[in-house]
Amino acid sequence: AIWQAINDGVVDILGSDHAPHTREEKMKPYPNTPSGMPGVQTLVSVMLTHVNNGKLSLQRFVDLVSHGPNRAFGIVRKGRIVKGYDADFTLVDMKSNWEITDDWIASKAGWTPYAGFKASAKPVATIIRGNSVMRDGALQGDPLGQPMKFHDTLLAGA
Numbered sequence: 001a002i003w004q005a006i007n008d009g010v011v012d013i014l015g016s017d018h019a020p021h022t023r024e025e026k027m028k029p030y031p032n033t034p035s036g037m038p039g040v041q042t043l044v045s046v047m048l049t050h051v052n053n054g055k056l057s058l059q060r061f062v063d064l065v066s067h068g069p070n071r072a073f074g075i076v077r078k079g080r081i082v083k084g085y086d087a088d089f090t091l092v093d094m095k096s097n098w099e100i101t102d103d104w105i106a107s108k109a110g111w112t113p114y115a116g117f118k119a120s121a122k123p124v125a126t127i128i129r130g131n132s133v134m135r136d137g138a139l140q141g142d143p144l145g146q147p148m149k150f151h152d153t154l155l156a157g158a
Helices: 002-008 043-052 058-073 151-155
Strands: 089-093 122-128 131-135
Antiparallel strands (some): 089 122
């Protein structure tokens, strides 16, 4: 039913949690365990494997992870590769057969619920605002995060 909703256009956004909690933190009894799991680093490989398997078109994947958030939230200069927008994109190898492992995870969590997943696509470089931040699995440079801007706050003079 989820795949049908994605392919029918019912789903607007495909995103991932980034909750870099260690296994020790996650093993605490409820309600003392933190919510969420590490997932942002695996999203592209997992979903592009589904593209390669024919469950999702590449165009729909790009729409769900880029254009969808831009449309839904009115994010300024994000979601497209066009003049005037930030140069945010990821280059991928769509024919890379590999296994996701815990030691591949760059966050402090050091684990992934996708350990053992056989992927057929892999990110090889990520560019944020024109700056290379990851290449061949290695993080590059200092963090470049900045607050996002939204159209409604710009219109309100914020």
